[in-house]
Amino acid sequence: MPVSLLTPIATDLGVSEGQAGQAIAVSGAFALVTSLALSTLAGRLDRKLLLAGLTVLMIVSGTIAAFAPDYATFMVGRACIGIAIGGFWSMSAATAMRLVPADRVPRALAIVNGGNALATVVAAPLGSLLGAVIGWRGAFFCLIPVAAIALAWKVASLPSMPALRQRQGASPFALLRRPAVSLGMVACALLFMGQFTLFTYLRPFLETVTHAGPTLLSLLLLTVGIAGFVGTALIGALLKEGMYATLVAIPLLLAAIALGLIGCGASVPATALLLGLWGMLATSAPVGWWTWVARTLPDDAEAGGGLVVAIVQLAIAGGATVGGLLFDRYGHPATFGASAAILLAAAMTAWLAARAARPARLA
Incomplete structure (x- = not known):
């Protein structure tokens, strides 16, 4: 949501667009800590109650953001959503495994990722449109009833899920001793860092370089979302x-x-084409890395999944921070150039991970 509303948020709160973009960095940082610590902190709490509590936190986040009188308060709201995001994603694989038979877990995880892609289709263009019609605060307020519906759905449909005993030695960080795993995690981190170095500041780029008004901006963001779903x-x-x-x-x-x-940023057709390709690739990337976890760590998928969530959130925070500093000081060419350099490093590291996993050939 902040990506499509970055400019009005910055204007209303009296900060630069780079500072407003740190809202994504803050949520990513809190999601990072949550994904690593939630299982231990939750202890024996029924996981149904935990999921419901995280949804309540989403409602709190939307309320704080919508009524934030200043930048610091807005960041508190973003911290709350970061906790909710980190909690949900770190529990996604384990929850799917408890809700469906073992042979249907891959399909369940695909549905989870498909839901995320569908949300991407809707969130950015709808947020931009709502921001133009009812303001960015109104757009954030609209998240409250949506989260309330999700809360009611969870309470009504999820069965009780008592906490399971954790396997001895199942530490996420212990997995990093394997070269193929550590290289894969670095490649995953670089991919998301490079992606969000650019994507966080897409709206100001489209407004100042492509000269997109509210309608065109919504259409371009919708293009990214639809292509991502595909x-x-x-x-x-x-x-x-x-x-x-x-x-x-x-x-x-x-x-x-x-x-x-x-x-080609000044050309609307070229920009639309490039953003469509970007959406198709960037949105599908998480499916690739979840598949990598399942194949590389079949006996430690839960620990590996939690580590991936933490690394991804740290990378998102790092990308948003680096992109913001570059965007404020040097503009979009430096920001997008840095994104390209980081993404090239991600490709090289993924290639090294492939060699570590299968020295004889590239899978």
């Missing part, structure tokens, strides 16, 4: 044919798109 639906076949080849190709292509936006 990409999520298609990536499964590519992962089946060559998982590591796909994980290398995605950041390579994203880097090329970032450089293309620097040169």
Whole structure:
């Protein structure tokens, strides 16, 4: 939501667009801590109650953000949503495993990722449109009834899920002793850092370089979302044919798109095409890395999933921070160029992870 409302948020709160973009960095930082600590802190609490509590926190976050009188209060609201995000995603795989038979877990996880892609389709363009009609505060307020409906749905539909005893030695950080795992985690982190170095500041780029008004801005963001939904639906076949080849190709292509936006950003058709390709690749990337966790860590998928969530959130925070500093000081060429460089590093590291996992060939 903040990506599509960055400019009005910055104007209303009296901060720069780079500072407003730190709202994503703050939520990412709190999601990071939550994803690593939630299982221990929750103890024996029924996981149904925990999920309900995280949803209540989403309502609190929307309320604080909508009525925030200043920048600091707005950041408190973003911290709350970060806790909720980190909690939900760190529990997603474990929850799916408890709700469906073992042979249907992959399909359940695909549905979870599909839901995230669908939300991407709706959130950015709808947020931009609502921001133009009822203001950015009104757009954030609209999250409150949506979260309330989700809370009622969870309470009514989820069964009781008592906490399970954790396996001895199942520490997420212990997994990093394996070269293929540590390299894969670094590649995943660089991918998301590079992605959000650019994507966080997409709206001010579209407004100042592409000269997109509210309607065109919503359409361009919708293009990103729809393409992302399509990409999520298609990536499964590519992962089946060559998982590591796909994980290398995605950041390579994203880097090329970032450089293309620097040169073609003033052209609406070219920008729309590039953003469509960006959405298709960037939104489908998490499916690739969740598949990597399932294949690389079949006996430690829960610990590996929690570590991925933490690393991704740290990378998002880092990308938003780096992008904000560069955008405020040097403008979009430096920001998008840095994104491309980080994405190229992600591709190289994914290739090294493939060699560590399968020295004989690139999967």
